[in-house]
Amino acid sequence: MNNIAYRRRLLSGSAFGFGAIMLGAALVTAGPAWAQDESAAPQDIVVTGSLIARPNNVSVSPIVSVSEEAIKAAGQVDLEATLNQLPGFVPSGGAATGGQGGGGRATVNLHGLGSNRNLVLLDGKRLPLSDINGNVDINILPESIIGGVDVITGGASAIYGSDAMSGVVNFKVLKPFEGIRADMQIGDSFRGDYRRFSGAVALGTSFAEDRGHLMLSASYSDRQPLSGDKRSVFDLRVPSSFIGQSTFVPSATNLPDQAVLNSLFAGYGVTSSINPTLTLGFNDNGSLFTQTGAINYQGPTTGGYAVIGNNVRMPVGPQLQILNGLQRTTLFGKADYELTDALTLYGQFLYVDSTVNTESGKSLTQFGTLTTIPVTNPFIPADLRTLLASRPDAAAPFTWNGRYVGVADKSWDENFSVQQYIAGLKGGLFGAWTFDVYAGYDKTVHDQKNYNAVLKSRVQQLLNAPDGGASLCAGGFNPFGLANASRLSPECQAYITKTAFSQEKLTQTQVQGTISGPLFSLPAGDMQLALLAGYRRNTYSYTPDSDLAAQNIEAVIASSAAAGRINVKEFAAQIDVPLLKDKPFIEEFGIGGAFRYSDYSVTGSVTSYEGDVRWRPVSSLLVRGSYQRAVRAPNIGELFSPATGVQIAIGTPPASIGDPCDVRSTARTGANAAQVRALCIAQGVPAAAIDSYQFPTTATAGVISGNTGLSPEKADTYNIGFIWNSRWTSPWLSNLSLSVDYYNIKIKDVISTVPGLTTLAKCYNLDGSNPTYAASNAFCALLARDDQGNLQTIGQPFLNLGGLQTDGVEIQVNWSVGLADIGVGNGSGAVYINSAIGYMNHYKVQTLPGTAFQDFAGTNTIGSPRPEWKALTTFGYRSDAFGVALRWxxxxxxxxxxxxxxxxxxxxxxxxxxxxxxxxNVKVADAFDLRWGITNLFDKGLPYVASSQNGADPGTFDAIGRSFYIGAKVSF
Structure with missing residues (x-):
C-alpha cells in the first residue's frame, strides 16, 4: 500500500471512530489500554527490564503496560486473545490451534520470533512450562487474578535469562486488598454459537496487626467451541478426496484392463474412454464412478458432499472445530508476613485444571500406510469384482481410501493439571541494600484422550475376514458406498475404535537469590549494583498410547516415548552508573550494563551481556538506547523430542504449491517440467503413474525430531528511542505523551525445523535451490513417498539453521483532556485517545547457513501474519460514574x-x-461496577487466506463475527 493510500485510510478510520463515539455514548469504558511504565513506586516494581530500581523507575527497554481494566474491556476469557491485538505480538497458540490433538495451548509470540523466544512470568517469576519446547500456556492464568501486564518489547536475556531473546511478558497479580471481590462475565456471538463465561471470587485480608496479608482466589471459565458449519465461509473449504463412499485406488503396476473398464462404463451410458489410473468411487447401487470428472456419480451434492471443479469431494471445512472449547478451574493463593521490620516471608501457590477440546474434522480419514482389501472380501460390488479380475495380478489385494463416516467424531480432550509452589524471604541487609531469595517447584501433567481412535489393525482384520467381519462384530465392515459405510453397527464401531490415552509430564525446580544496593555515591547519584545467582532444573517424560506408538491409529502420526532433563546454573550482575545531572541539556545522563553466565548441563556454558544509556536533556524528554548480546540455549524439546507427527497443509495445485509431482502443479507444467518429472520418478512415483499422478488430499505429515548436537542461538539486539511527556500548561496539551522506539534483532544459528513448504520449494527448484534437480539434494532427502508415489512425510529435524533478522518501530501515543478544564461542565469527565502503532520494516529469514535472506515483512501465511503496519487505537470518554469508547x-x-x-x-x-x-462500564454503586462491550461491531467476516488449507485463518482474523459481553464486579 502506498503512503498516500495509507494516510487516507488512517484519517477516514479516525473520523469514523469519533462519529461512532458520539452515536454510541450510552455507557462507559475502561481507562487507557497501555502506558509507559514510568511512575510506579519502587516497592511495586516487578518488571522494569532491570534488576535495579533506576532513578525515576525508567526502563531503557520499551515497556507496554496493559491495565486490568483494558484486559476486561477486551471481553475475552483467554488472555492471549487480548495481547494479540497489540502491535508487537503475532498470534501463536490459541483457541484456533490444537487440531489433531495439538494440545490447545495458548502462547504468546513477540515480534513473530517464536513463542519460545520470549519469557513469560507471573510477578517476575517463571511460570510452569506446558510443553517440551519450553512454552508457557497462559490458559493457566485466569484474568480474575491479573492486575495488569507489563511487556518488555526488547531483548532481555542478560537480565532474565536465555528465553527472553525477544522480550518479556510479565503478568502482575492484583495488589493486596481487604474484603471479598466477585467478578462474573458472560458473552456470546450475536448468532448465539460462541458462548463464553468466567466467574471468580477473591478474598483479601490482613492479620497480626497488618504484618501479614493473605489473598485467595477461585475461578472458573468456560468457552464454547465454534464449528465450521456455523460460518458459510467454510462451506466448500478443504475439498478432500477422502469421501464417505470410499474409493478404489489403482496400483500403477497392476492396472485394470482398459477394455473391461470401458465396457463397464459403457453399461452406465458412458461412451468416452476411462483412464485406468483414475480413482473410482462406489455408488449405493454398486456401480462405479470416477472421482476425477465425476463420471457416473450418483451421490449427494449437499450435506458435506460436493462436486467441485468437476471432481467428487467432501468439504471438511464444515466439520472443523475452528475455535476450540475450554473449561478451566483455578485456585490461587498469595501471602506474606513481616517477621521483623527488615524481613518478610512470602509464599504463593497456583493450581489449575484446564481442559481444551480439539478436533480437526468429524469424519475420520485414513493417513499414513493405507489398509488393503483382499479380493475374497464378500462385500466387493460385482462391477468392481469384474474390474479386479482384469488386472495382470488378479488375486492381489487392492488399496482403498475413504472416510469412516460410520464412526463418531474424532476429538481430543487435552487436560492440563498444573501446580506451582513458591516460598521466599526478602528484606534489608545493611544500609540501603536489599535481598530476595526464593525456591519454587511446579509440575504439569498433560493427559491427552483421543476419542473414537480408529485402529488400523482391527479394520484390517474385518476387511480380511472371509465373512467381511460379521463373525467379529455384528454386520461386519462394508465400506463400499455411502449407505453401507454409514450403517456400521455399534458393535463394529466399538470393535475398531478405542479411547487412546497419552501422557506427558513436565517439572521445574528453581532457586534464585538477588541482592542489590548502592556501591557508593557519585555527584549525579548512587552507583548501584545487583547480583543474582540461580539454579533451574527441568524434566520431561512422554508416554504415548501403545497403538499411537505403533502407528496403529488412523489419521494420527506415530509418536514414540521420550524423556529428558536439563539443568542450568546461572550468575548475573547488573550495574547502573549515573554520570551527570542538572547540567545544561543534561537533566539526567547515565549508563548501565549487565552480564549473565549460564552453565547448561547438555550444551555447556554461554554468556550474554548488555549495555545501555539514558539521557534526559529536559524534564519532558528521555532518550534511551541499549545493545545486548543474547544467547538462547536449546530447550528439552529441541534436544530430546521424539519423532512427533504434525500436519502440514500444502494445498491443492495450481492454486497452492501442493505436491510438485502432481500433474496439476506449476512445477509439472512450467518450463522445467521434464526435469521435475524425472526427479519425481527418482523419488518413487511409479513411471506408469507419473503422467496422471495427483496427490489425493491437501495435507501431509511432518515428522519433527530432536537433536542433542544443537548449539545455542546467538543474537544481537538493539533499541533506541525516546519518551516525551508534555509539560505544557494548556489543558488541551498537558496530558499528552509520546514514545517512539526502534528495535533491531538479529539471530544466528537459529534452532528450527525447515518448514514443509520450504522443503518442497527447494527440492523441486521452485526458488532456484536445486538447479540440477538432483534426488540427492538435502531437501529432497527429507521427503518420503509410499509405494504409490504419494507424499507420505516431510522430515523436520531440529537443526541450527541460518538466521532471523527483524527490525521496526513501535509508537505509543496517549492524550486526554478533562472537560471541566476546557469549560465544559464541572464534573470528572474526560475524553481521551490512546494508540499503539507498530511498523515492521524487515522480517528476514535465512533458511540455511550461506543462503540468501528472504524478507517476509508484509506477507501472510497461516498462523504467521507479518503486516508492515498494525495498530490498536481507543477513542473514549470516562468519568467517575461512566464512560464509553470505540476501539479500532x-x-x-x-x-x-x-x-x-x-x-x-x-x-x-x-x-x-x-x-x-x-x-x-458504569458504576452502579461504590461496590458495584457493570461493564459491557460489542466486539467486531460491523460483523467483519474472515478474509480469504491462500496459504491455509481452509482458505481462512481464524487465529489471525475474527471468525466469531459480531459478539457481546456483559460483566459485573462486586466488592464487600
Whole structure:
C-alpha cells in the first residue's frame, strides 16, 4: 500500500471512530489500554527490564503496560486473545490451534520470533512450562487474578535469562486488598454459537496487626467451541478426496484392463474412454464412478458432499472445530508476613485444571500406510469384482481410501493439571541494600484422550475376514458406498475404535537469590549494583498410547516415548552508573550494563551481556538506547523430542504449491517440467503413474525430531528511542505523551525445523535451490513417498539453521483532556485517545547457513501474519460514574507468503483489515461496577487466506463475527 493510500485510510478510520463515539455514548469504558511504565513506586516494581530500581523507575527497554481494566474491556476469557491485538505480538497458540490433538495451548509470540523466544512470568517469576519446547500456556492464568501486564518489547536475556531473546511478558497479580471481590462475565456471538463465561471470587485480608496479608482466589471459565458449519465461509473449504463412499485406488503396476473398464462404463451410458489410473468411487447401487470428472456419480451434492471443479469431494471445512472449547478451574493463593521490620516471608501457590477440546474434522480419514482389501472380501460390488479380475495380478489385494463416516467424531480432550509452589524471604541487609531469595517447584501433567481412535489393525482384520467381519462384530465392515459405510453397527464401531490415552509430564525446580544496593555515591547519584545467582532444573517424560506408538491409529502420526532433563546454573550482575545531572541539556545522563553466565548441563556454558544509556536533556524528554548480546540455549524439546507427527497443509495445485509431482502443479507444467518429472520418478512415483499422478488430499505429515548436537542461538539486539511527556500548561496539551522506539534483532544459528513448504520449494527448484534437480539434494532427502508415489512425510529435524533478522518501530501515543478544564461542565469527565502503532520494516529469514535472506515483512501465511503496519487505537470518554469508547483494530494489507517463496506462482494476499469494538462500564454503586462491550461491531467476516488449507485463518482474523459481553464486579 502506498503512503498516500495509507494516510487516507488512517484519517477516514479516525473520523469514523469519533462519529461512532458520539452515536454510541450510552455507557462507559475502561481507562487507557497501555502506558509507559514510568511512575510506579519502587516497592511495586516487578518488571522494569532491570534488576535495579533506576532513578525515576525508567526502563531503557520499551515497556507496554496493559491495565486490568483494558484486559476486561477486551471481553475475552483467554488472555492471549487480548495481547494479540497489540502491535508487537503475532498470534501463536490459541483457541484456533490444537487440531489433531495439538494440545490447545495458548502462547504468546513477540515480534513473530517464536513463542519460545520470549519469557513469560507471573510477578517476575517463571511460570510452569506446558510443553517440551519450553512454552508457557497462559490458559493457566485466569484474568480474575491479573492486575495488569507489563511487556518488555526488547531483548532481555542478560537480565532474565536465555528465553527472553525477544522480550518479556510479565503478568502482575492484583495488589493486596481487604474484603471479598466477585467478578462474573458472560458473552456470546450475536448468532448465539460462541458462548463464553468466567466467574471468580477473591478474598483479601490482613492479620497480626497488618504484618501479614493473605489473598485467595477461585475461578472458573468456560468457552464454547465454534464449528465450521456455523460460518458459510467454510462451506466448500478443504475439498478432500477422502469421501464417505470410499474409493478404489489403482496400483500403477497392476492396472485394470482398459477394455473391461470401458465396457463397464459403457453399461452406465458412458461412451468416452476411462483412464485406468483414475480413482473410482462406489455408488449405493454398486456401480462405479470416477472421482476425477465425476463420471457416473450418483451421490449427494449437499450435506458435506460436493462436486467441485468437476471432481467428487467432501468439504471438511464444515466439520472443523475452528475455535476450540475450554473449561478451566483455578485456585490461587498469595501471602506474606513481616517477621521483623527488615524481613518478610512470602509464599504463593497456583493450581489449575484446564481442559481444551480439539478436533480437526468429524469424519475420520485414513493417513499414513493405507489398509488393503483382499479380493475374497464378500462385500466387493460385482462391477468392481469384474474390474479386479482384469488386472495382470488378479488375486492381489487392492488399496482403498475413504472416510469412516460410520464412526463418531474424532476429538481430543487435552487436560492440563498444573501446580506451582513458591516460598521466599526478602528484606534489608545493611544500609540501603536489599535481598530476595526464593525456591519454587511446579509440575504439569498433560493427559491427552483421543476419542473414537480408529485402529488400523482391527479394520484390517474385518476387511480380511472371509465373512467381511460379521463373525467379529455384528454386520461386519462394508465400506463400499455411502449407505453401507454409514450403517456400521455399534458393535463394529466399538470393535475398531478405542479411547487412546497419552501422557506427558513436565517439572521445574528453581532457586534464585538477588541482592542489590548502592556501591557508593557519585555527584549525579548512587552507583548501584545487583547480583543474582540461580539454579533451574527441568524434566520431561512422554508416554504415548501403545497403538499411537505403533502407528496403529488412523489419521494420527506415530509418536514414540521420550524423556529428558536439563539443568542450568546461572550468575548475573547488573550495574547502573549515573554520570551527570542538572547540567545544561543534561537533566539526567547515565549508563548501565549487565552480564549473565549460564552453565547448561547438555550444551555447556554461554554468556550474554548488555549495555545501555539514558539521557534526559529536559524534564519532558528521555532518550534511551541499549545493545545486548543474547544467547538462547536449546530447550528439552529441541534436544530430546521424539519423532512427533504434525500436519502440514500444502494445498491443492495450481492454486497452492501442493505436491510438485502432481500433474496439476506449476512445477509439472512450467518450463522445467521434464526435469521435475524425472526427479519425481527418482523419488518413487511409479513411471506408469507419473503422467496422471495427483496427490489425493491437501495435507501431509511432518515428522519433527530432536537433536542433542544443537548449539545455542546467538543474537544481537538493539533499541533506541525516546519518551516525551508534555509539560505544557494548556489543558488541551498537558496530558499528552509520546514514545517512539526502534528495535533491531538479529539471530544466528537459529534452532528450527525447515518448514514443509520450504522443503518442497527447494527440492523441486521452485526458488532456484536445486538447479540440477538432483534426488540427492538435502531437501529432497527429507521427503518420503509410499509405494504409490504419494507424499507420505516431510522430515523436520531440529537443526541450527541460518538466521532471523527483524527490525521496526513501535509508537505509543496517549492524550486526554478533562472537560471541566476546557469549560465544559464541572464534573470528572474526560475524553481521551490512546494508540499503539507498530511498523515492521524487515522480517528476514535465512533458511540455511550461506543462503540468501528472504524478507517476509508484509506477507501472510497461516498462523504467521507479518503486516508492515498494525495498530490498536481507543477513542473514549470516562468519568467517575461512566464512560464509553470505540476501539479500532487495524492490520495492514499483506501479500501471500508465496510472493516470497514461489514468486512465479504467487497466490492472492489479504486486504487491510479493520475491526471496531464498542465498550463501556458504569458504576452502579461504590461496590458495584457493570461493564459491557460489542466486539467486531460491523460483523467483519474472515478474509480469504491462500496459504491455509481452509482458505481462512481464524487465529489471525475474527471468525466469531459480531459478539457481546456483559460483566459485573462486586466488592464487600
Amino acid at each position: 483494530r487495524y492490520q495492514d494489507a499483506m501479500d501471500d507468503i508465496s510472493a516470497v517463496t514461489t514468486p512465479a506462482n504467487a497466490a492472492v494476499g489479504v486486504d487491510a483489515y479493520n475491526l471496531f469494538d464498542l465498550t463501556g
